[in-house]
Amino acid sequence: MRILLLGAYGFIGLAVARRLQQAGHDIVGFGRDLDLGQRLAPDLTWTGTDLSRLSSEASWQPYLDGIDAVVNAAGALQDGARDQLAASQQRAISALIAACEARGIRTFIQISVPGADPAAKIAFLRTKGEADSALQRSALDWIILKPGLVIGANAYGGTALLRMIAAFPLVQVLAFGKSRVQTVAVDDLADAVDACLAGEVPKRATFDLLAAEPHTLRDLILKLRRWLGLPTPTATFDLPAPMASGLARLADLAGWFGWRSPLRSSALDILSRGIVGDPTPWREATGRDLVELDVLLSRLPSTRQERIFARSQLVLPGLVLTLASFWLLSGLIGLWQWREAVAILPPSISHGLAASFVILGSLADIAIGIGFLFRRWLIRAALAAIAVSLVYLAAGTVLAPSLWGDPLGPLVKILPATALAVAVMAIAEER
Incomplete structure (x- = not known):
């Protein structure tokens, strides 16, 4: 199939693109920065613009020529100088769904997030939930995947945040250490998208995509610290909520200067509520178990470059x-x-x-x-x-x-x- 992949140069999008290419699909990568896309994945066909500009069915039509299926791996955490969530995650995706219906493109795979809901207070979850609802109301053969905390060899967003926190020198500083988190390997997520396109997953269904075992955020960060090969901290303590909130406000301010800091309030709000779901429906529908965190970390490279990345993000x-x-x-x-x-x-x-x-x-x-x-x-x-x-x-x-x-x-x-x-x-x- 010829597949339009939104967010194709992102952390998740790149992994999905590689897996679908291995399965023999022709991938058209859609992104805002085409030069970046060409550098990161020169073997893909690239097209795109800022999603916030595509608010009507007609605006999507030029991008759908010859397309057989759509996979949406695009996403932004919070409003800022470079992102407007309502425009890019709700209006643009709703318009794309309508355009697919008009063009007869039946297959639409939406990568969402646990907790996405049109009534959510957090804008990231609300706009994702609104797009999910628009897809569920459509006549398309849709599947919505809601991955937990996505972990892979690469790092961006929440994964980069946790590596950065794990690299704190001498002591281990945490926030919301008791929050529960379920993870998923980025390769498992990419395999799930491939299975959806191959017809191995029931259509018009929503699945949480996460490993069965939950971890407290404290345990997760300490596991990442050990995986990075960093010294055992001399002490571990939680930041007081007002201090964590103050850091988030500073990161929010930086967002209006174009900095997509993983410390912004949306990320901390999501971590405070936890990232959990029910993996049972996916297991029952596909017979697939998703790799647990300890096994995943044992398979990922942990070298000097991972340690330098984590420390550099901390000091940047x-x-x-x-x-x-x-x-x-x-x-x-x-x-x-x-x-x-x-x-x-x-x-x-x-x-x-x-x-x-x-x-x-x-x-x-x-x-x-x-x-x-x-x-x-x-x-x-x-x-x-x-x-x-x-x-x-x-x-x-x-x-x-x-x-x-x-x-x-x-x-x-x-x-x-x-x-x-x-x-x-x-x-x-x-x-």
Whole structure:
């Protein structure tokens, strides 16, 4: 079959694409960033746009030519600068369902989530539930899969969050440690989608897709810590709810700057209520048991790269805020004390030229600092920081070489700031 796969370069989508390709299907990957899709899966056919733009049946028609089935593996956790849940997870998917009915595309596999309900208070669960309900009201041959916490060799979203928490140094900090969580291997989820398309699963049915054994969040994180090969923590304790809520509010604020932090309030709300379901209907319908967490972790690679990823995700927010603060303060102080800065430059430079150099440099510093705060500008801000730092070093060496011997080290301190920008560029990739 020729299958339109929404969210094909995501954590789940990539695994599904690979499994369906192995089964002989022709996959058309749908995503917002086609360049990213081509890099991650160059052997797929790619199409797409921002889902929030596809709010009508007619808007979907160009994407359905030659399509035999649709699999929806797309999803966003929370509203922010880059995501509008009502538009992308409810209106767009409802319009796609109507378009499939109009085109005679019968098969639609929806990857949802336990707890999805049109009446849910959490927007992520509510919009997923509204899309599920629209599909259930349709005349299509639909199947809704509701996977638990999806775990695989790759990591994104909730899986990345738990690895990040597990990498906390010395002690193990938790939130909602008593919450119950059931997991599912991403490969089991991909196999389930393949089974649905192969006609091995009853149609017009909803299935929780998760291993039978629940774990407390505390036990799950400690298992991940052991799997990563990290030292046993000297102590384990839960963050007080107000502190966890405060961190979530900061992460929510970062969301409006384009940062999809896994610490946002929706993620913590979902973890606090638990991720549980009933695997019995799936087992009875298919005869398949899903791999338990301990077996899954024993099969996954646990190498230096997994440890470095977990630790880098833990420190990345602090690195970005440090760079943003450094450049913003550098620029603001330069504007505030521009006369003192001009006095450092050699008298051979005219006062007007020196003042222009100081003011323009300060404005450039402020622009770089602001750039570090926005996710979409991060790499460009880091490149600008490196370039401007090299200009400052060259100019300082030529115009005021005595600064190299200054006990406060104004030129020497540019070197670690430049190295920090390089480090952020190296670990800032989202997928």
